[in-house]
Amino acid sequence: MSHSYDDWLASSAAEREKRGLTRRLRHRHEDESLIDVASNDYLGLSTDPRVVRAACDAVRAWGAGSTGSRLVSGSTELHRALELDLAGQLGGEESLLFSSGYAANLGVITALGGTDTLVVSDAGNHASIVDACRLSRSRVVVTPHADLDAVAAALRGRAEPRALVAIDAVFSADGGLAPLAELHDICHAHDALLVLDEAHSVGVVGDGRGLAFSAGLADAPDLVRTVTLSKALGSQGGAVLASAAVTDHLVNTARTFIFDTGLAPASVGAARAALAILVAEPDLVERLRARRDQLASALGVPPPPSAVVSLVLGEPGLAVAVAQACRSEGVLVGCFRPPSVPPGESRVRLTARAALSEVDVKVATDVVLTAIEKLR
Numbered sequence: 001m002s003h004s005y006d007d008w009l010a011s012s013a014a015e016r017e018k019r020g021l022t023r024r025l026r027h028r029h030e031d032e033s034l035i036d037v038a039s040n041d042y043l044g045l046s047t048d049p050r051v052v053r054a055a056c057d058a059v060r061a062w063g064a065g066s067t068g069s070r071l072v073s074g075s076t077e078l079h080r081a082l083e084l085d086l087a088g089q090l091g092g093e094e095s096l097l098f099s100s101g102y103a104a105n106l107g108v109i110t111a112l113g114g115t116d117t118l119v120v121s122d123a124g125n126h127a128s129i130v131d132a133c134r135l136s137r138s139r140v141v142v143t144p145h146a147d148l149d150a151v152a153a154a155l156r157g158r159a160e161p162r163a164l165v166a167i168d169a170v171f172s173a174d175g176g177l178a179p180l181a182e183l184h185d186i187c188h189a190h191d192a193l194l195v196l197d198e199a200h201s202v203g204v205v206g207d208g209r210g211l212a213f214s215a216g217l218a219d220a221p222d223l224v225r226t227v228t229l230s231k232a233l234g235s236q237g238g239a240v241l242a243s244a245a246v247t248d249h250l251v252n253t254a255r256t257f258i259f260d261t262g263l264a265p266a267s268v269g270a271a272r273a274a275l276a277i278l279v280a281e282p283d284l285v286e287r288l289r290a291r292r293d294q295l296a297s298a299l300g301v302p303p304p305p306s307a308v309v310s311l312v313l314g315e316p317g318l319a320v321a322v323a324q325a326c327r328s329e330g331v332l333v334g335c336f337r338p339p340s341v342p343p344g345e346s347r348v349r350l351t352a353r354a355a356l357s358e359v360d361v362k363v364a365t366d367v368v369l370t371a372i373e374k375l376r
């Protein structure tokens, strides 16, 4: 390592430590028994035997890797079958797989943005949308969280011939919903495209098919949705749901599609099985909701419209200490600090999951509340 890097790495690490912002990997044991109120495996499908079997079957049939970009060698009939299933079940004319939800957001916004396109992005959006905006070479207006007037004002005053508005359907840090119907009306009135990231709404909102589907907007021609296969679907990967004109444009111009190895067959097979279960077993989503209501009630907060309950604690040090105390008592909670949330809004974040029992939720919430009371 060069001397200039030695000094810089050491001082960066010291500064992070001082501000309570150091992140450390914790390696899960195979037989870990923590109560998980942190992961995004909302429906418990990552370990469902049918999903695991589908992943193994896909590996046997297609190999461990997809062997290249989808445009070269990495596009199997299995990839296409999942794309047809996604569009068939979640609505929308077409669907296109990416190797992650992150790559899907980067691909869509960079391919549909550009110097002649205004991009309007909500201040609460996920980092993948933030990065996509930066890479898009568009003029970007960041509007205050869920501020419809600010979106309308940005669109009204634009000089660019085209505009797109990007927003998370469920905000991953606080669990709130995008004001979808109103936003769609505003976009429609100003001839703008709406890009909706359904990462945390698939498997959770409505009958599990997400926010746009439950709002009757899944087939709206001016709506582009991104989804991840790595949360409620328990697998890995991402997809875009949109018109055929849009997905065709992405195949030809989205750099995270063209220059990226196709999604691994195991992930495709697993996601396909998980999607079939999600649609066939709506009681899974009901079970998730029951746990969500129990979680919120025990923590003394209103039930969120999603599966995410956040307890804002303020400074990062306190959030880390609470998360550590919970872990030592056998409960895994999320710990969100800047830049995931604004300064002063560090928090523990709990996710309701269908696989939790009533007892799990009771134990987890008791532990969290005790830790906060002790450490605050």
Ligand SMILES: Cc1ncc(COP(=O)(O)O)c(C=O)c1O
Binding pocket: 100, 101, 102, 103, 105, 126, 128, 168, 170, 172, 197, 199, 200, 228, 229, 230, 236, 237, 238
């Ligand atoms: C709102 C949102 N969008 C996109 C992503 C990225 O999805 P993936 O993990 O599949 O890359 C995430 C992941 O945390 C997310 O929370």
